[in-house]
Amino acid sequence: MSSSWTPDESSETLLAEKGWLQGTVVSAIAYGINVTLYFMCFHLLLRQMTRTNCKKQIPLLVYITVTFILSTLFMTALADFTQLAFIQDRNYPGGPNAFENDMFSIPVDNIGNVCGLITMLLSDGLVVWRCMVIYRGCRVPMWAIMLFPCLMYAASVVMGIMWLLQVTTFSPYFSSTNINYTVPYLSLSLALNIIITIVIVLRLLTYRRRISKVLGSSYGTQYTSIAAMIIESAALYSAFSVAFLTLFLLNNPISETFIEALTQVQIIATLLIVFRVAQGKGWSQDTMSRVMVSRPSVQAIRMGGLGYDLRDGSKSFTDSNNVGTHETCKISDRNLVEAAV
Structure with a gap:
């Protein structure tokens, strides 16, 4: 088949544009999952709300609604920016790839950047909170467990603000004359999630071993199964973020696919945690007590x-x-x- 209609651009440029367009598609698919999860969580939390638990349910309802609005704004901004590059301003010198790098700070893209940053900070905060809940009642003092994650979270907030100030002036992909905060910011967020993923999984593995030793392997599986560990620790986002940072540091154009879908994937991980909590399967302060005294038969x-x-x-x-x-x-x-x- 003739390729005479192929733009006169380098293969790297064409690959970057393919990665960008495919990233928009992946982000749209992930957003569809977010819409489904949001309404499932909202319905479940609202149905279970009573006068006694409203103080616990309302903050979760507000939280998932805010993240859903942010994800919608992010998806709208991404779709509009993609439309500008590939349709309305497709004759921009250098093509869509050059348009993205030169127009990274226009208002429509800044809306997406702000929404992505706030979403990431909210999601990281939720994971830190889940770690605190799961380790509550541990013999080790809570401050000793949470000090390092909280310091990392605070550093991530500061670095995120610096990154946002950076991308309002130039693209994070071309910053030879400036300090690039993209890698430090995303690395901090990734490191925080990986550390919390490890400590949460270790804690749940310990619970599973002890519950199995006392009650048998069939008890408490809804709290300590592999799926529960993956969801509770937001391992989905950690794996996706590792893939993006690896490609980004290697200067691989396919990193575009991952960075555009990163926000929506993180919201999926967040909503899965909330959905488990709404189902009553999420680990809470009294979970161990409930598991230990809920044995149905006399054995x-x-x-x-x-x-x-x-x-x-x-x-x-x-x-x-x-x-x-x-x-x-x-x-x-x-x-x-x-x-x-």
Whole structure:
């Protein structure tokens, strides 16, 4: 087939334009997922709202609504900017790729940049909050666990503001005469998410091991399954961000595809966390207690020669070596939980 209609541009330029256009398509697909997740979360939270839990539900409703509005504005700005480059101003010298680099700071693109930044900060904040919830009740002081993530989050906020000031004047892809905050900002956000992903997964793995040891592998799986760990730790965004930064540092034009879809993917990870919380499957402060005392049948749990009988009423344990006397002692739910934790 003849390629006489191919623009007289380098293969790198054409590849960058392909990456940009495909990134817009991927972002639109991810936005469609966000719309579905938003209405699912909103319906579930609203249906479960009562006078007693409204203080917990309303902040989540406000949070997901704000992120949904930001994602809509971001998608609108991206679509409009793409339309300008590929249709309305397609005769711009150098083509759409040059248009993007030279017009990165026009108002319509700045709207997308601002929405993307705020969304990323809100999403990172949610992940930090989930880490705090999951580690609540740990023997290690909370400040010792959360100090480093909170400092990283604060640094990410500062670097994000510097990045936003940068992209209002020139493209982050060409900054040989200026300080480029793109890599430091996104690297901080990525490092924060990776660290929190690791610590959350480690905590949930520890819970799963202890629950399985005391109750068996069939209990608490909705809180400690592989899917739960991936969602709770926002691992989806971390993996996507690693792919983008790797390509960006290698100066690969395909990084355009990832950076344009990055905001929508992060919102997907955020809404999945909220959806688990709305379903009652998200880890909370009293999850361990609920798992440990919700056993439906009367079965013995053997630990160190002792058979523990869990009933709906009082909890007791029996010496398995002294079947004749069956000497019984009462233990509380709290002691049972502490045996696992």
